[in-house]
Amino acid sequence: MDLPGVVSFFLAFCIAGLLILLLWRRPSSRAELPPGPTPLPLVGNLFQVNVQNIIQSLFRLQEQYGPVFTxxxxxxxxVVLCGYQAVKEALVDHAENFSGRAPMPILDKKFSDYGVVFTNGERxxxxxxxxLMTLRNFGMGKRSIEERIQEEVQFLVEELKKxxxxxFDPTVxxxxxxxxxxCSxxxxxxxxxxxxEFIALLGLIQKIIVLLSSPWAQLSNYSPRLMQMFPSPLRKLAVYMDELKDFISRRIQTHxxxxxxxxxRDFIDCFLTKMEQERENxxxxxxxxxxxxxxLNLFFAGTVSVSSTMQYGILLLLRYPEIEAKIQAEIDQVIGRSRSPSMEDRTKMxxxxxxxxEIVRFADFSPVGVPHVVTxxxxxRGYIIPKGTTVLTFLTSVLQDPQHFETPRKFNPGHFLDENxxxxxxxxxxxxxxxxxVCLGEALARMELFLFLTTLLQNFSLGTLQDREEINILPITGSAGKFPQPYQLRVVPR
Known part of the structure; x- marks a missing residue:
């Protein structure tokens, strides 16, 4: 390379370095944030966090820096919070400060700026x-949510009899x-x-889950501007979300x-009523x-979390048939086989x-939760977290906290039973x-899991192609989620 070329290269290198330094605007209060690995310009800690297995990376950083790190x-x-005590102190003891919702770079603003999940403030x-009020008091004199679940699980029983x-693959x-x-x-x-239309809708949700769980999604959260410069499968996410939104818009118009x-008749009607009442406000x-x-928020969350947890639950029962047998014995004693299970039965079982x-704890369907932001x-804990800072609650570290669960990495129903x-x-x-x-649908999810599982085991015994000891119950860990290993199920009427 000749002298002018060397000079040009040197100048270009200096300019690039200067631009990087200008772009790298460290918060003035960084010294007061919790400790953590040293970040690099533009990419931050991308190389210290494995986007293909964030869970493992966060556990490693927790061991190095403690329960609160940056x-x-x-x-x-x-700021990442690990373990029950740190998460509880933040979300419960300092509830208002940690009540904000962090922006989601991978979502279009028409989804992140509206609805109940990602918004902030008065909205x-x-x-x-x-x-909350509508879900709790749902029905307005019509059928309760419990009745709707009981009805739907009977449709499932008839489908499984076929x-x-x-x-078969139980996913569908x-x-x-x-x-x-x-939907009901x-x-x-x-x-x-x-x-x-229903099958296509569920296929659409599955495509969205795959994209949201991909390393591309995590890379986009790390460097949204940088990722916009490269072709990415995430470009399809907007298309899929728009299709889902169009479906919901058509249902609203039908209402x-x-x-x-x-x-x-349902949540949409209740919302339309509220719109009429507040037209002049x-x-x-x-x-x-x-x-x-x-x-869309309710429909998506209500479809994904319980379905994934049930899939994991059945896999665990296939691995431990003695647990299945004990549940069926309790069902026979408390409910029998002539009536449908109800939520009143739970306290007797x-x-x-x-x-x-324990299925819910082990399945761990939301390992890092939805990011918060301090308001x-x-x-x-001796640090200062500036307003607007994103906070990640590492829920896996809570559900596997060794101070609260004797065998945190193992499936053990004894975690929730006393000596009697x-x-x-x-x-x-x-x-x-x-x-x-806290999740809006928690009460609904708990109800579904109890009624689904008890009705399923009231009517069927479970079978599998594999030897029980060979069933792998370790999760498939994606970039930010956990999923059960695929398996084939057989149900035999009792």
Whole structure:
């Protein structure tokens, strides 16, 4: 290379270095944040966090830096909370400070700026208050949510009888049953399992889950601007989300065409009623965009979490047939086989209740939760977390906290049983998070899991192709999620 070329290269190198330094704007209060690995310009701690297995990376960093540490996503700090005590102190003891929701770079603003999950301030308060009230008092004199679940699980029983003892992948029927429950709540009707629109809808949700669980999604959260420069499968995410939104918009219009404010049929009707009541209120958040995205929030979450947990639960019962047998004995003693299980039965079935809790703990369907953001400068454990800082609650470290669970990495229903065999609560059982942002659908999910599992085992015994000892119950760990190993199931009528 000649001298002018060397000079040009040197100048270009200096300019690039200067630009990097200008772009790397460290917060002035960085010294007061919790400790953590040293970040690099532009990419932050990308090389210290394995985007293909964030869970493992966070455990490693927890061992090195303790229960509260800081990592950088690009130039922005993220405080990570590990273990029950740290998470509880933040979300419960300092509930208001940690009640904000962090922005999601991979979501279009028409999804992140509306609805009940990702919004903040007055919009979030109004929508959450309304959604909780509607879900709790759902029906307005109509059928209760429990009755809807009982009805849907009977459709599942009939569907499983059609397998006639053959092996099948349980993913599809379990997705159908959980999705139909939330469809009944928000749309007022269920879908037949063979309905092509329903099948396409569930396929759409599966595609979205795959993308959100991919390393591309985590890379986008780390460096959203940088990732926009490269071709990525995430470009399809906006297309899939728009298709889901269009489906919901069509259902809302169908409701409008037959709307009777004196006889609300479901969540959409209740929201439409509220829109009419607050038509003249300029501060009202009961708007079309919020209706659409709130329904999308409920529909998506209600379909995914319980379905995945049930799939994992059945796999665990296949691995431990003695646990299946004990549950069936308790079912026979308390419920019998002539009536459907009800939520009143749960208090009389401590072993079944303990197994369901342990399934949820072990399945760990939301390992890192949905990111929070602090709403003001917050003093926490001797550090200062500046307003607007993203906070990650590492829920896996809570559900596997060795101070609260004797064998945290193993499946053990004894975690929720006392020495007399009675059900024992654990304060570290926080799969739905805690505080002001606790999952809206927690009560519904708990109800579904109990009624689904007891009805399934009341009617069937479970079988598998594999030897029980060879069944792998370790999860498939994606970039930020955990999924059960695929398996084939056979159900035999009892």
């Amino acid at each position: 990592i950088y996503t690009g130039s922005q700090p993220t 979030w308060r109004q929508l959450r208050r309304f959604s 397998t006639e003892g053959h092996f 029927p379990l997705s159908h049953v959980t999705s139909n429950v939330i 709540v928000v749309f007022g009707n269920r879908f037949e399992y063979e309905d092509k 409008r065409d037959s709307f009777d404010p004196n006889c609300p 300029p501060a009202s958040e009961f708007l079309e965009e919020n209706l659409t995205v709130t329904v 401590p072993y079944t209740d303990a197994v369901i809790h 003001s400068d917050t003093h926490f 065999g009675a059900f024992k609560k654990s304060e570290a059982f926080l799969p739905f998070s805690a505080g002001k942002r």
